Amino acid sequence: MKKLNSQLDRIQSSGKPGFMMHMVAGYPDLKRSEKIATQILESGAALLEVQIPFSDPVADGPVIARANELALKNGVTVEGSLLVIERIAASTEKPILIMTYFNIIQNYGVEQFCKRAAEIGVQGLIVPDYPYDEEQDNSLIKYSHENDLALIQVIASTSRADRINEIVKHASGFIYCMARTGITGRKTDINLQTIKYLESVRASSDLPMAVGFGLSERSQVQELKNYAQIMVVGSALIKEYADIPIDKGLQQIKKFMIGLIDV
Amino acid sequence: MDYKTTIINKDGHFGSFGGRYVPEVLVPIMDDLRDAFFEAVEDENFIGELQKLHRTYTGRPTPLYHCENLSAKLGGAQIFMKNEGLLHTGAHKINHCLGQALIAKRMGKKRVIAETGAGQHGLATATVCAKFGLDCTVYMGAKDYARQRPNVFWMEQLGATVVPVTDGDQTLRDAINAALRDLISQPEETHYLLGTVCGPNPYPSMNTYFQKIIGEEVRTQIEDQTGGTPDYLIACVGGGSNALGLFYDFLDDEHVKMIGVEAGGKGVDGQEHAARFQCGSVGVAEGFKSYFLQNSDGQLSSTHSISAGLDYAGVGPQIAYLQESKRVKFSYALDREVMSAYQLLARTEGVFAALESSHAVAEVIKLAPSLKKDQSIVFNCSGRGDKDLFIVTKELEDAGFKSFLAEELAELEKGSGTS
Numbered sequence: 001m002k003k004l005n006s007q008l009d010r011i012q013s014s015g016k017p018g019f020m021m022h023m024v025a026g027y028p029d030l031k032r033s034e035k036i037a038t039q040i041l042e043s044g045a046a047l048l049e050v051q052i053p054f055s056d057p058v059a060d061g062p063v064i065a066r067a068n069e070l071a072l073k074n075g076v077t078v079e080g081s082l083l084v085i086e087r088i089a090a091s092t093e094k095p096i097l098i099m100t101y102f103n104i105i106q107n108y109g110v111e112q113f114c115k116r117a118a119e120i121g122v123q124g125l126i127v128p129d130y131p132y133d134e135e136q137d138n139s140l141i142k143y144s145h146e147n148d149l150a151l152i153q154v155i156a157s158t159s160r161a162d163r164i165n166e167i168v169k170h171a172s173g174f175i176y177c178m179a180r181t182g183i184t185g186r187k188t189d190i191n192l193q194t195i196k197y198l199e200s201v202r203a204s205s206d207l208p209m210a211v212g213f214g215l216s217e218r219s220q221v222q223e224l225k226n227y228a229q230i231m232v233v234g235s236a237l238i239k240e241y242a243d244i245p246i247d248k249g250l251q252q253i254k255k256f257m258i259g260l261i262d263v
Numbered sequence: 264m265d266y267k268t269t270i271i272n273k274d275g276h277f278g279s280f281g282g283r284y285v286p287e288v289l290v291p292i293m294d295d296l297r298d299a300f301f302e303a304v305e306d307e308n309f310i311g312e313l314q315k316l317h318r319t320y321t322g323r324p325t326p327l328y329h330c331e332n333l334s335a336k337l338g339g340a341q342i343f344m345k346n347e348g349l350l351h352t353g354a355h356k357i358n359h360c361l362g363q364a365l366i367a368k369r370m371g372k373k374r375v376i377a378e379t380g381a382g383q384h385g386l387a388t389a390t391v392c393a394k395f396g397l398d399c400t401v402y403m404g405a406k407d408y409a410r411q412r413p414n415v416f417w418m419e420q421l422g423a424t425v426v427p428v429t430d431g432d433q434t435l436r437d438a439i440n441a442a443l444r445d446l447i448s449q450p451e452e453t454h455y456l457l458g459t460v461c462g463p464n465p466y467p468s469m470n471t472y473f474q475k476i477i478g479e480e481v482r483t484q485i486e487d488q489t490g491g492t493p494d495y496l497i498a499c500v501g502g503g504s505n506a507l508g509l510f511y512d513f514l515d516d517e518h519v520k521m522i523g524v525e526a527g528g529k530g531v532d533g534q535e536h537a538a539r540f541q542c543g544s545v546g547v548a549e550g551f552k553s554y555f556l557q558n559s560d561g562q563l564s565s566t567h568s569i570s571a572g573l574d575y576a577g578v579g580p581q582i583a584y585l586q587e588s589k590r591v592k593f594s595y596a597l598d599r600e601v602m603s604a605y606q607l608l609a610r611t612e613g614v615f616a617a618l619e620s621s622h623a624v625a626e627v628i629k630l631a632p633s634l635k636k637d638q639s640i641v642f643n644c645s646g647r648g649d650k651d652l653f654i655v656t657k658e659l660e661d662a663g664f665k666s667f668l669a670e671e672l673a674e675l676e677k678g679s680g681t682s
Contacts, residue, residue, distance in 0.1 A: 055562040056436060056548045058443045059286040065440075069431055078560045102284060103547045107561030129284045129547070137279045137552075156288035158450060163290065178288060 004123035018046030022234030026076030043257040089121035114143035124150030266514035275464020281580035297465035327484035340634035348647030362473030364391035367454035380435035381571030382414025384458030389423035404434035459502025460579035463550030474508030499622035503579035505645035526568030527595035535567035570618035596625035615648030
């Protein structure tokens with residue numbers, strides 16, 4: 001977690017939001033996804049969240065779900081994804097996080113997965129279908145901790161106060177706030193309710209806060225930057241390079257990120 | 264052993280199976296549903312309304328019928344059929360649809376969503392939504408949407424919006440994922456009427472509760488007819504709702520043996536089947552931990568069965584628990600065995616069982632001859648078979664039906680439209 005914590009410190013002291021960009025390992029294929037990672041990191045991302053594709057990605061919207069599906073159709077395996085993630089992590093000082101669904105981890109073996117992730121230089125895990133109350137039979141929080149991985153806790157705008165207080169007890173690294181009810185990839189209107197929600201999370205934890213789900217425009221970043229330190233962008237970025245030749249895709253990533261980040 | 268208290272419980276874990284593996288946004292939605300459900304079943308008015316509607320609307324109790332001809336033909340145990348196919352909409356699915364619709368109403372929800380494979384659960388959902396004036400959206404894999412046009416038509420006639428899902432394999436799993444995504448995007452106003460004993464807590468416990476009436480009726484009926492309890496209970500297992508419905512009331516009767524029958528498809532050595540306990544492993548998907556057909560990475564497999572209702576990669580978590588604790592034994596029936604069972608029941612007893620339920624019949628055919636004449640088997644005829652008209656006529660290569668369809672089509676194209 002060293003790389004992660006020092007990056008979070010840098011973001012905090014800069015006074016500007018840091019961007020965590022999301023991508024799917026093996027989409028459109030393993031080789032090109034590695035190039036995409038490099039481009040994202042060079043274009044100003046502060047953190048990179050690499051998803052290991054899963055056949056049933058319920059928490060993802062249509063854009064990311066399709067990227068998962070296409071990656072799997074192209075034969076991408078967990079091992080292949082981990083090898084790409086290893087190379088990405090070795091190439092940068094910026095923290096790399098793995099996002100995936102719990103079934104991938106449980107089939108690999110929870111302890112083995114956490115060990116391997118740490119070995120390949122990953123700083124943390126984001127597992128959207130693993131609420132902390134399933135810890136007893138699975139020990140993902142335990143093994144993440146033992147392997148110095150941040151297991152990023154997610155809070156939703158529907159989460160109630162007592163639940164938020166429980167979730168933050170298990171949090172490490174930063175807290176991931178979903179900015180809206182809803183699946184990833186649909187534009188979020190930032191309203192008073194969103195702000196109130198972020199403020200209530202702020203009041204319950206001292207950890208840095210990331211906000212995501214539906215971010216695609218600079219205007220949204222402007223509105224949110226006083227409430228959260230990390231902006232998460234996923235679907236909007238994938239849309240930029242989906243279904244076009246890789247060279248053009250890489251240019252699009254750069255253009256999109258310049259437009260978004262330079263706040 | 265106290266299986267009954269384990270199988271319906273508020274916490275939603277059954278041994279290490281079950282749980283509530285959902286994105287955080289759904290946690291309060293599932294918790295509210297759980298609380299509303301466990302409160303409702305303590306409320307006499309709720310139970311009274313449910314019972315009344317079962318008498319007046321769905322058609323309960325359903326008969327327990329002694330299949331004397333089939334018993335004589337097989338020359339062993341006495342065979343009894345619990346005929347859930349006689350229910351309104353033709354299958355046991357209406358039991359949990361009615362129950363959940365009453366819960367949705369009680370919670371003040373205006374909108375109901377559901378997934379469906381072949382369309383039977385979607386049809387039962389659309390039916391109760393029409394009755395209770397609830398807005399209804401049914402998600403259906405695009406492949407199922409195309410090949411189950413009659414059910415799509417009926418759902419639309421009942422006022423439901425049927426949405427074809429073009430993700431993934433375009434079948435039941437994708438429909439479940441689409442329904443979950445819908446719920447995630449509009450959680451407050453929506454009730455997700457999940458159609459089997461799968462999914463996150465409280466669905467397995469809740470649907471078991473609404474289905475357990477099947478076994479409760481059987482207990483009284485078999486007592487009346489034989490003076491005792493059955494020796495064997497047999498049911499097909501897709502998600503597991505009709506099986507748990509039959510088994511639940513007898514779980515703590517140690518001497519009652521139970522067999523669940525999975526879809527063996529074209530054989531369990533290949534990929535074209537849905538036999539989770541033959542070839543699956545423990546996994547977590549669609550919100551719960553159970554047995555799934557999946558590869559070594561944990562990617563869920565495509566499945567096959569002649570009966571759409573059993574064509575699913577996962578199985579309910581309570582079912583996995585009962586398998587692990589050896590309370591229920593599991594076997595499978597191949598597509599071709601299912602077709603012969605379907606025909607044998609029709610010719611000996613004059614009953615068309617759904618192809619799903621015909622899996623149970625196939626097991627009865629294998630088991631009955633090995634038992635004594637004073638032993639009894641109860642199998643669940645969970646649905647009636649007329650819904651399978653198009654599949655069965657195709658399997659049997661019925662020439663008359665083919666020319667009938669051709670003539671109908673010609674007639675339509677001529678523009679008469681009044682056939």
